[in-house]
Amino acid sequence: xxxxxxxxxxxxxxxxxxxxxxxxxxxxxxxxxxxxxxxxxxxxxxxxxxxxxxxxxxxxxxxxxxxxxxxxxxxxxxxxxxxxxxxxxxxxxxxxxxxxxxxxxxxxxxxxxxxxxxxxxxxxxxxxxxxxxxxxxxxxxxxxxxxxxxxxxxxxxxxxxxxxxxxxxxxxxxxxxxxxxxxxxxxxxxxxxxxxxxxxxxxxxxxxxxxxxxxxxxxxxxxxxxxxxxxxxxxxxxxxxxxxxxxxxxxxxxxxxxxxxxxxxxxxxxxxxxxxxxxxxxxxxxxxxxxxxxxxxxxxxxxxxxxxxxxxxxxxxxxxxxxxxxxxxxx
Amino acid sequence: xxxxxxxxxxxxxxxxxxxxxxxxxxxxxxxxxxxxxxxxxxxxxxxxxxxxxxxxxxxxxxxxxxxxxxxxxxxxxxxxxxxxxxxxxxxxxxxxxxxxxxxxxxxxxxxxxxxxxxxxxxxxxxxxxxxxxxxxxxxxxxxxxxxxxxxxxxxxxxxxxxxxxxxxxxxxxxxxxxxxxxxxxxxxxxxxxxxxxxxxxxxxxxxxxxxxxxxxxxxxxxxxxxxxxxxxxxxxxxxxxxxxxxxxxxxxxxxxxxxxxxxxxxxxxxxxxxxxxxxxxxxxxxxxxxxxxxxxxxxxxxxxxxxxxxxxxxxxxxxxxxxxxxxxxxxxxxxxxxxx
Numbered sequence: 001x002x003x004x005x006x007x008x009x010x011x012x013x014x015x016x017x018x019x020x021x022x023x024x025x026x027x028x029x030x031x032x033x034x035x036x037x038x039x040x041x042x043x044x045x046x047x048x049x050x051x052x053x054x055x056x057x058x059x060x061x062x063x064x065x066x067x068x069x070x071x072x073x074x075x076x077x078x079x080x081x082x083x084x085x086x087x088x089x090x091x092x093x094x095x096x097x098x099x100x101x102x103x104x105x106x107x108x109x110x111x112x113x114x115x116x117x118x119x120x121x122x123x124x125x126x127x128x129x130x131x132x133x134x135x136x137x138x139x140x141x142x143x144x145x146x147x148x149x150x151x152x153x154x155x156x157x158x159x160x161x162x163x164x165x166x167x168x169x170x171x172x173x174x175x176x177x178x179x180x181x182x183x184x185x186x187x188x189x190x191x192x193x194x195x196x197x198x199x200x201x202x203x204x205x206x207x208x209x210x211x212x213x214x215x216x217x218x219x220x221x222x223x224x225x226x227x228x229x230x231x232x233x234x235x236x237x238x239x240x241x242x243x244x245x246x247x248x249x250x251x252x253x254x255x256x257x258x259x260x261x262x263x264x265x266x267x268x269x270x271x272x273x274x275x276x277x278x279x280x281x282x283x284x285x286x287x288x289x290x291x292x293x294x295x296x297x298x299x300x301x302x303x304x305x306x307x308x309x310x311x312x313x314x315x316x317x318x319x320x321x322x323x324x325x326x327x328x329x330x331x
Numbered sequence: 332x333x334x335x336x337x338x339x340x341x342x343x344x345x346x347x348x349x350x351x352x353x354x355x356x357x358x359x360x361x362x363x364x365x366x367x368x369x370x371x372x373x374x375x376x377x378x379x380x381x382x383x384x385x386x387x388x389x390x391x392x393x394x395x396x397x398x399x400x401x402x403x404x405x406x407x408x409x410x411x412x413x414x415x416x417x418x419x420x421x422x423x424x425x426x427x428x429x430x431x432x433x434x435x436x437x438x439x440x441x442x443x444x445x446x447x448x449x450x451x452x453x454x455x456x457x458x459x460x461x462x463x464x465x466x467x468x469x470x471x472x473x474x475x476x477x478x479x480x481x482x483x484x485x486x487x488x489x490x491x492x493x494x495x496x497x498x499x500x501x502x503x504x505x506x507x508x509x510x511x512x513x514x515x516x517x518x519x520x521x522x523x524x525x526x527x528x529x530x531x532x533x534x535x536x537x538x539x540x541x542x543x544x545x546x547x548x549x550x551x552x553x554x555x556x557x558x559x560x561x562x563x564x565x566x567x568x569x570x571x572x573x574x575x576x577x578x579x580x581x582x583x584x585x586x587x588x589x590x591x592x593x594x595x596x597x598x599x600x601x602x603x604x605x606x607x608x609x610x611x612x613x614x615x616x617x618x619x620x621x622x623x624x625x626x627x628x629x630x631x632x633x634x635x636x637x638x639x640x641x642x643x644x645x646x647x648x649x650x651x652x653x654x655x656x657x658x659x660x661x662x663x664x665x666x667x668x669x670x671x
Contacts, residue, residue, distance in 0.1 A: 103510070210518075210644050211525025239641060252373035252637070252644055253526065254400060257392040285529055287395045 040165055042145035043127050044135065049143045049165060053120035056166045057113055057142070059101050061149050061309055062124030065159040067093050068175055068312040069168035075116035077101035077108075084272040085305055085313035105132040110141075118142045122165055124149070124158075152244050153224035155309035172311075179311035182318050186229035193328045194230040199223075200263035200294070201233060203248060204270075204277040204306070212250040213283045215259050220247040222269045222306040225317040229325075234262065256288045265299035266292070267324075269306045276302070301325055350616055353609055357623035364630045365409065369401045371634045373644070403528040406536070408633050408647075409626040411524065411588045412598060414539045416625025417546050418584035419599030420617050424553050425577050426484040432600035433585030435488055436578075439594045440495040440502075441472020442586070443520065447502040450515035459531055461519055462590050466535070469586035472498065477578040522595035522648035524633050535587040542583045543622060549576055550615035557614055595648045597655025598625055604659060628654070 038051045058066040059077035066073055067090045076097045086094055100112040105125050113121070121138050123130065126148040138144045147162050149155070163172035187194075201222040203214030216222040218233040221244065227233065237249045251259055260266055268280050276284065283289050294300060304320040305313060370381045376393045383389075384397035418433040426435070434440070445468020446461055454460060476494055480487030506513040552573045555563040560570050585599065606620035632650040639645045 210523055210646060212644060254372050254374040254396050258374065261392075282526060282529065287390075287399050288392060291390075291392055291395065 040145055042147055042161075042165070044130065044144065044146040047143050047145050049145060050119050050167075052167045053118075053165075055116065055118045055120070055142075057100055057116055057118040057121045058124065058162075058166070059108070059122070060105070060124035060129075061155075061158070062122045062147065062162045063094070064090070064310045064313065065124070065162045065172075066122065066166055066168070067097075068310050069163040069166065069172040071163065071166035071168040073097045074118055075100035075113060078103050081307065082309075082313070085308055085310075085316055087312060090312065105129045108133055108138075110134065110137050113138060114141050120145070120166065122147065122162055124162060149309070150243065151219060151246055152221040152309075153219035153227075153247070155224075156311075159310055175311045179314050179318070180228075182315055183225075183228040186318055186322055189322070190230050190325060190328065194325070195232055197232065197264040197299070198234045198262060199226075199231050200235065200260040200266050201226075201303075202260075202266065202268040202280055202283055204280055205248075205250075210250075211253050213253060213256065213279065214248055214250055216248040218247065220244060222267065222303060223247075225306075225308060225314050226267060226303065226321050228314075229318060229321050231267070231321075235259075253283065253286060253288065256283065256286070257291065260292055260294065263292070263294045264297075265301065265328075266294045267301045267303050270302040270304055272304055274302070274304060299328075350609065350611070350613075354616075354619055354623065357620065357627070361409070361623055361627050361630075364627050365405050368405045368408065368630045368634050369397060372396065372401055372637050400528055403532070404524050404633070405630065407524050407527055407532065407591065408629045410536050410539045411592045411595065412602075412626035412629030413543055413622045414584040414588035414625075415595060415598040416602035416621035416628070417543060417618055418581045418588070419601075420603040420614075420621045421546060421553070421577050421581045421584075422599070423603050424557050424614055424617070425574060425581070426488055427557070428484065428488060429604070430600070431488065432596070433581060433589075434495070434594070434596065434599070435491040436581060436585065437472035437476045437491050437494040437498065438469040438582065438585045439589055439596075440498040441468040441470075442466075442589045443516065443594070444468055444472070444498040444502040446519055447505050447512055447516050450512040451505055451509050461515075462530055462535070465519075465590035466586060469589055470582060473578070473582035473586060477575075477582065481574065481578065519593050521646040522589075522593035522651075523636070523644075523646040524592055524629075525636075525644055525646075527591060530591065532591060535591045538583050538587045542580045542587075545576070545580050546584070546618050546622075547615070549573065549580065550618045553577060554614040557612075593646075593648065595629070595651055597651045597659075598628060601655045601659050602628055 036051050037048050039046050040049045054072050055074045056066060056071050057075040058071065058073060060079075063076045063079040064082045064086065066076070067086070073093075074097070076094070076099060078099050078101065079094070080103060083091060083094070098112065098116060100116055101108040119142050121142050121144045123133065123144060123146040125133070125146070127146065129148070130146055135144055145165050147158055147165065149158060160169075160172065163169050201216040201220065203216040203220065203222045205214045217235050217237060218224070218227055223231070223233045237246065240246050268284070270276055270280070289295055301324040303317070303324055305317040308314045308317045370376065370378055374393075374396055376397060380393050381397050384394040385402070388394050388398055415433060422431045422433055422435060423429055442465035445464040449460060449464035454464070472494060476487065476491045480490035502516075506516055555566045556570060556573055563570050588595070602621050602625045603617060606617060606624055610617040610620055629647065629651070632654055633647045635650045636645045636647045639650070
């Protein structure tokens with residue numbers, strides 16, 4: 001799977017955050033307990049949903065979460081970008097569950113959704129993308145809760161909320177506990193080296209054609225899981241924007257020395273197969289990169305699976321981080 | 332020499348004097364803009380350091396930026412600007428159509444189609460892959476248009492428009508079906524001079540240089556052709572040969588420029604109009620002026636592209652589009668539609 005997501009999606013996420021003001025941070029659900037329903041706070045308002053859903057349709061970012069949480073899925077959207085991060089078992093489930101929508105919100109097949117006879121529909125897309133979906137039509141089929149992505153590191157809260165809506169917190173919490181245990185183990189393993197390093201990250205979404213690179217700071221896609229393992233990323237964006245723009249920016253290559261010159265160590269995103277994406281290669285091929293102190297000190301570390309947005313896939317990221325950072329223990 | 336001959340020659344020299352002065356002034360301006368462009372960028376570098384980087388390279392970050400990023404970029408802007416402007420002047424002269432621009436030969440559509448196809452099939456990855464695909468696509472498209480439309484300017488234009496429509500439509504369909512291909516095309520589709528310093532540019536730049544010289548050599552023959560085919564025949568110009576050579580030059584110039592920088596519209600259309608008045612109907616002067624003004628326009632636009640945003644850059648094609656509209660309207664109002 002390519003690390004580079006479509007610009008439309010990234011733009012949509014950014015726009016979503018601008019319009020929703022990160023509204024999904026309210027993750028509390030209000031259980032009424034009457035008639036088997038409860039009121040759930042989602043991006044699209046307070047929605048009355050079944051207290052214990054039995055037939056769930058999930059789309060977008062909610063798909064991998066629901067699969068990992070063993071939610072009672074009867075329909076999902078296509079989620080090719082996450083296939084490489086799914087376990088064999090989850091991938092089998094993903095392939096088995098009927099597809100009721102494509103990769104894009106506009107590719108929702110309403111008849112297929114209706115045929116699935118869900119009692120809950122969880123939409124994991126940004127609020128503006130909801131405009132591409134006929135929510136009223138979906139609401140005529142089942143209660144709809146929209147829980148879309150916000151800042152990259154917020155996948156923890158968002159996935160919890162999605163699993164909560166589907167009544168699948170038990171399995172979710174089990175995977176979460178495994179992730180947290182693994183992260184704690186890594187933090188312990190690297191406690192003498194990682195916290196002492198000022199780190200910077202080069203992301204995979206820079207636009208080579210524009211001569212820019214993606215500089216990611218803490219809480220971004222490329223950094224948030226490494227932070228769980230004890231890595232400390234320094235700096236912040238010059239001008240905060242919505243969504244991922246709050247924690248990453250796209251400076252000109254000329255600004256590489258200024259941006260990463262103070263880093264003791266640099267991590268960079270690579271594809272799931274370990275190959276270096278074109279935007280990162282562009283940076284690494286420049287003489288400015290070779291002049292950086294961290295590069296001269298040979299403290300550069302590739303990180304795979306930086307797109308992880310679930311605890312299950314996050315564990316693969318932790319494994320990749322462990323493998324990449326291992327040489328630090330020998331220095 | 333007769334008295335009449337000497338008088339005519341003296342009159343010609345008097346007419347040429349201001350044109351030579353304008354050309355020299357343009358060259359001085361071009362040199363000045365090129366130097367300034369090397370000093371402008373996202374990172375602030377003092378003029379002293381810029382000079383030191385050029386004359387006494389030490390390999391510091393500032394020196395690397397000047398020598399390895401900005402200087403090649405300025406050179407590329409000069410080459411691409413000249414190539415697009417001269418190919419625009421050539422196609423407008425050849426087609427005798429003031430609205431003609433290099434893309435009318437299907438060059439841009441051909442390059443875009445080749446990159447789309449190449450990305451879909453997996454051989455247009457990276458800068459070298461894209462460059463190669465764009466060169467092949469643009470040359471093949473232009474050859475096809477030239478082969479079908481070589482007999483008359485109108486047929487040439489119609490063939491170019493038709494092929495552009497077909498290639499654009501097919502490529503659009505492919506991109507809609509293949510999201511990764513769409514992504515690859517998206518990065519190329521808005522012309523830019525950024526990040527080309529790592530691309531293999533030696534061959535395209537050499538081809539542009541050779542063709543610019545070729546355009547100058549052909550310009551006198553085109554002067555005759557501009558008067559109409561009958562007059563050109565009477566003056567002894569080989570119409571078919573001149574037209575074929577001009578088509579080759581246009582194809583290589585615009586194809587190479589589009590391949591290395593992506594589609595940059597307006598330069599090929601706009602620049603010839605801006606210098607048409609001082610060229611006073613002379614194709615050789617028109618070629619010379621466009622060869623100087625094209626790089627100036629692109630260098631200025633490129634500097635704007637680097638400093639317009641607080642972080643990152645605007646592709647230069649966006650800046651030329653913003654500059655192009657008002658400049659073209661100004662040219663029309665200043666010189667009148669008749670001169671176009």
